[in-house]
Structures are given as structure tokens and as C-alpha cells.
Amino acid sequence: MIMSILVILLKNEETYVVESMSQFANSFVENHARYQHNKKQEIKNSSTYWKSQKILMKLAGKIHSTATSTAMQDKFEDNQSATETTYDAYSEALIKTRLREREAKIEEIYHFRKTHFSLKHLPKVIGIGVKKCGTGGLITFLAKHPLIRIPKIHSGETFFFTEKPKTGPYTYRSYFPPTNKMELGMEKTPIYFDSSNINLASTMKKMVPKAKILLMVCDPTMRSFSDYIHEGDQHPDSLAGIVTKQNTFEEFIDKYVPKMQLLLQQSHDNHTSYADDYKTQIMLRGLRKTIPEATLITTGLYIYHIQTWKTFYDKSNFLIVDGEEFIKNTGAVIEQIQEFLGIPKLVWKEDFVKHPDTGFYCYRKLTEKHLNGSHVETDDELRTSLKCLQKNKGRTRNGAKHASPEALEELSQFYKPYNKAFYQETGKTYNWL
Ligand SMILES: Nc1ncnc2c1ncn2[C@@H]1O[C@H](COP(=O)(O)OS(=O)(=O)O)[C@@H](OP(=O)(O)O)[C@H]1O
Structure with missing residues (x-):
């Protein structure tokens, strides 16, 4: 027996799409019979067979996990244990159904946009960093979702909380496109995370208390090299840019790592935990103004910078994403974020292809x-x-530009204890150097 299941596709503010799954399950059965007869040889002979097979298997699995009808699951499992070709054809039918379902949802969302009122709102999602960890990819790919709306300026970066927080919510709102009650305004400004303003997190919390915060971290050693290249290429006239132009990465590391070690030692003296060590938290952020090029290193001391965020934003509103994982499994991370944001999964792993x-x-x-x-x-x-x-x-990350292994090793030794503390703080071990 095929049970009717109500699938609630959108929980954000309003439950808006509800549909019966029995039709969906019936179409599986029809497709199965048709494909068994017609497509068997055609599919097996095709040269992209194994490539599409991989996609189909994954998507079939996705349907399998979203469908809660036991009857439908039983049918699916029966087919898995049947011949390989039966499974392929069946999976292809599933994926086509899924694709049509997705288009229907997207259509509904666009229809809602056309027929409902939109106004300028404060954002519901803010990416706070970390610079050079993949934040550009994060917002670009999330914006493929029809419910996510981003500012048109500077790749979705407003710099509001670093440049003009005193101008208030009216100014902040003005950056975002009008949104209706289902849509989510989103921005990201990578330097929010370790801005020189230690009160940034508290100001943000006061202005957008319910915002969901996305923090993308990455291997701080690789981040530092990426930042070094970025400043030299992108901002050659900034102080950091000038310093990187005048020094190779190796020279830079040789000069600045000992400098940082000394500053941290001097500041550390009496602290018992990173959370209590306000003196170092403030000192590190202050360096952004006094020794701007030092941020190429200090930004990676996540354990200090996360303290103020942790104080103001509850864990349930805060998602930490691994930028290294994002490079390897972009689509999987994008799917995870849609779950966290409570929006229907309309951007899939299968929408990402390696160049x-x-x-x-x-x-x-x-x-x-x-x-x-x-x-x-x-x-x-x-x-x-x-x-x-x-x-x-x-x-840098795909090896287009290299740093010497010695410089990377020196830097990774420097970061080691701070990374370890960050793993403990977040309850997750990252695969960093
Ligand atoms: N899909 C895809 N394509 C290209 N690049 C990708 C992608 N996903 C992640 N990355 C990595 O993103 C790094 C840049 O990070 P950000 O976007 O945070 O930089 S910035 O702070 O906004 O300047 C960038 O760092 P570099 O390799 O040093 O340029 C990339 O490694």
C-alpha cells in the first residue's frame, strides 16, 4: 500500500508547499516497466553510462532518504536487489521525476515573488568570513537558490559593520534587494570575523538578532599564503600589498612569525583560557590598524576571534563550514547549508561539475x-x-602558485596549538596541515 505523505517543503516563516507523494510513487512503477523494456540496451551501450550511473545512484539515494513512505522504500529496495539494468532504468525514472518536481517548486517560488509584496529588509543570513576561505564561492553558489537574494555590489559584500555601523538599520537595509516573506536576504563580508572592532559581533546581534551566521574557516597556513598572493595582486597599494610586493612569502614568514610569537607571548602572560584572554583578543584585532600586513597571519588565529561571536550568537544560529571541504565537495556543503537555513533543497550536489x-x-x-x-x-x-x-x-589552492614547503611548515608549526584549541572549541577535527 502506498501511503500519502505530506511533504512540507518550506518551513521558513510560512509552510507553503504541500503535496501528495502517492502520485510520485505511482509514476515510479510506470517508469520502471517502460524502461525495463525499452532502455535496457540503449543505456548499457552508451559511453557515458558509468558517468550518468553515478549521478543516478546518488539521486536515487537522495529520493530514497527523503521519501518516508515505507511502501515506496520497499519497492525501491526490491529494485535494488534486482538486475543491475533494472536498477539503472528505475533510477533514471526517479531522477527525472525529481528534476520535474524541482522545476515545479522553482516555478512556484517565482510565482510567489510575482504575486506577493516585496520590501527592503535586513538580511536573514550573514557570512562573516573568513577571508580567503572560499566565501566568494559560498555566496555565489548559494545565490543559485531562488529564495536567496544578495546585494548586487562587490560580490555580495556590504562592509556595513566595518565601515558604517553607526548609520543604523535603515542604511544596512538599503543594500539588499527587496524580499518577500519567504525569501532570505544574504550578504557576506569576510573581514567581519576578525575586524579591528571588537564590538562588531555585539552590534550585529543588536541590529539583526535572528540572523543566521555562516562562518567558513580553512587551513590557516594555506589561507595565509592565499591572502599574501591576493594582497599583492588585488591591493598592491595597500600596506599589506606593499609588504607582500617587497618580500617573498618565505621572507615574510621569516620576519613576521617570530614577531607574532613574541607579541602573543607578551600578551598571554596571565590568561587561563582563550575565552578569558580579552587582552590578546583585543591586541590581535588592533593589529589590523597598527600593522595591517600582520593580518595575513593573525586572521588564522581563529580560536581568539571566535570568542566574541560565541558570546553573542547561539550555536543554533551559527554554522561553521570547512573551506577545504567546500573545495573538495562543493555541492555537499551547499546542500548542508540549505538544510541549516531551513529552505527546500533546490541546489544539489549534482549541479556542480569540476572544471x-x-x-x-x-x-x-x-x-x-x-x-x-x-x-x-x-x-x-x-x-x-x-x-x-x-x-x-x-x-593558489590548486597548485597554480607555490610557497616553499619550509615556509609552510614554519607557519603550520606556529598555528598548531591554536588549531588544536579551535578543534576542541568547535568539537570537530579539521584536516589542516
Ligand atoms: N569553486 C571554486 N572555484 C575557485 N576557487 C574556489 C572555489 N571554491 C573555493 N575556492 C577557493 O576560494 C578562495 C578564495 O576565497 P574567498 O572567496 O573567501 O576570497 S575573498 O576573501 O572573498 O577574497 C580561493 O583561494 P585561492 O586558490 O588562493 O585563489 C580558492 O581556493
């Missing part, structure tokens, strides 16, 4: 045409179909 040259994931919305097993896609076709991040992303 054949850079190795970074780019966006390509999966459609039925990508399931066509008879067509072998060339690399050129693939390249032109991908929506990748701008060229200034991906300068």
Missing part, C-alpha cells in the same frame, strides 16, 4: 539533457556550459 582545467567545481544546473546517455560531452562543450567563479579565485 577540466582548474579542477575547481563550477555550477551547472542538472537537467534531463545531461542524462542523455547517447551523447559523449567533449571538454570544450563542458567548459562552455560551466558557470565558474571569477578568475581571481583559485590562484
Whole structure:
């Protein structure tokens, strides 16, 4: 027996799409019979068979986990234990159903946008950093979701809390496109996390108390090298840019790591825990003004910077994302964030494809045409179909630019105790150098 299940697709402020799954399950059965007869050889002979097979298996699994009808699950499992081809055909039918369902949801969201009132609101999601950890990819790919609306300026970065917090909520609101009651305004400004203003988190909390906060961290050693390259290329006239232009990364590390060690030692003297060590928290943030180039190193001391955020934002409103994981499994992280934000999962892992040259994931919305097993896609076709991040992303992490292993080792030794403390603080071990 196939039970009717009510699937609540959107919980944010309003439950808005409810549908019966029995129709959905029935179409599986029809598709199964049809495919068994017609597609068996066609699918098996295709040269992209194994590629599409992987997508199908994953998506079938996704449906499997979202469908709570036991009857439907039983049918699905029966098919898994049948012949391989039966499973393929069945999975392809599932994914097509899923794709059509997704388009229908997106249509409903656009229809809601057209038929409901939109106003300028404060954001519901704020990315607070960390600089060079993948924050650009995070907001760009999240903005593929029809419910996420971002400012059109500076890749979604407003710098409001670092540059003009005193101008108040009216100014902050003005950065965002109008949103209706289902949509989420989002911005990210990477330097919020370790801004020189120690009160930034408390100011943000007062102005947007219910905002969900996204913090993307990454290996601080790799972050530092990425920042060094970024400042030299992007901001060559800034103090940090000038310093990076005048020093190789190795020279920079040799000069600044001992400097930082000394400053930390002097500041540490009486502290019992990182949380109580306000003196060092303030000292590190202050360096952004007094020795700006030192931020290439101090930004990676996450254990100090997270203290003020932890004080003002509850864990339930705060998600920490690993930027290294984001590079490796972009789509999986984007799916996890949609869950955290309580919005329907409309951007899928399967919408991300690795660029054949850079190795970074780019966006390509999966459609039925990508399931066509008879067509072998060339690399050129693939390249032109991908929506990748701008060229200034991906300068170091895929090995395009190198730092000497000695400099990286020196820096990673410096970070080790602070990383360990951060792992303890967050209850998660990251795979950093
Ligand atoms: N999909 C994809 N494509 C290209 N680049 C990617 C991607 N995902 C993550 N990254 C990594 O993002 C790094 C830049 O981080 P941010 O976007 O936070 O930089 S910034 O603070 O906004 O300047 C950037 O660092 P660099 O490699 O040093 O340029 C990338 O490694």
C-alpha cells in the first residue's frame, strides 16, 4: 500500500508547499516497466553510462532518504536487489521525476515573488568570513537558490559593520534587494570575523538578532599564503600589498612569525583560557590598524576571534563550514547549508561539475539533457556550459602558485596549538596541515 505523505517543503516563516507523494510513487512503477523494456540496451551501450550511473545512484539515494513512505522504500529496495539494468532504468525514472518536481517548486517560488509584496529588509543570513576561505564561492553558489537574494555590489559584500555601523538599520537595509516573506536576504563580508572592532559581533546581534551566521574557516597556513598572493595582486597599494610586493612569502614568514610569537607571548602572560584572554583578543584585532600586513597571519588565529561571536550568537544560529571541504565537495556543503537555513533543497550536489582545467567545481544546473546517455560531452562543450567563479579565485589552492614547503611548515608549526584549541572549541577535527 502506498501511503500519502505530506511533504512540507518550506518551513521558513510560512509552510507553503504541500503535496501528495502517492502520485510520485505511482509514476515510479510506470517508469520502471517502460524502461525495463525499452532502455535496457540503449543505456548499457552508451559511453557515458558509468558517468550518468553515478549521478543516478546518488539521486536515487537522495529520493530514497527523503521519501518516508515505507511502501515506496520497499519497492525501491526490491529494485535494488534486482538486475543491475533494472536498477539503472528505475533510477533514471526517479531522477527525472525529481528534476520535474524541482522545476515545479522553482516555478512556484517565482510565482510567489510575482504575486506577493516585496520590501527592503535586513538580511536573514550573514557570512562573516573568513577571508580567503572560499566565501566568494559560498555566496555565489548559494545565490543559485531562488529564495536567496544578495546585494548586487562587490560580490555580495556590504562592509556595513566595518565601515558604517553607526548609520543604523535603515542604511544596512538599503543594500539588499527587496524580499518577500519567504525569501532570505544574504550578504557576506569576510573581514567581519576578525575586524579591528571588537564590538562588531555585539552590534550585529543588536541590529539583526535572528540572523543566521555562516562562518567558513580553512587551513590557516594555506589561507595565509592565499591572502599574501591576493594582497599583492588585488591591493598592491595597500600596506599589506606593499609588504607582500617587497618580500617573498618565505621572507615574510621569516620576519613576521617570530614577531607574532613574541607579541602573543607578551600578551598571554596571565590568561587561563582563550575565552578569558580579552587582552590578546583585543591586541590581535588592533593589529589590523597598527600593522595591517600582520593580518595575513593573525586572521588564522581563529580560536581568539571566535570568542566574541560565541558570546553573542547561539550555536543554533551559527554554522561553521570547512573551506577545504567546500573545495573538495562543493555541492555537499551547499546542500548542508540549505538544510541549516531551513529552505527546500533546490541546489544539489549534482549541479556542480569540476572544471577540466582548474579542477575547481563550477555550477551547472542538472537537467534531463545531461542524462542523455547517447551523447559523449567533449571538454570544450563542458567548459562552455560551466558557470565558474571569477578568475581571481583559485590562484593558489590548486597548485597554480607555490610557497616553499619550509615556509609552510614554519607557519603550520606556529598555528598548531591554536588549531588544536579551535578543534576542541568547535568539537570537530579539521584536516589542516
Ligand atoms: N569553486 C571554486 N572555484 C575557485 N576557487 C574556489 C572555489 N571554491 C573555493 N575556492 C577557493 O576560494 C578562495 C578564495 O576565497 P574567498 O572567496 O573567501 O576570497 S575573498 O576573501 O572573498 O577574497 C580561493 O583561494 P585561492 O586558490 O588562493 O585563489 C580558492 O581556493
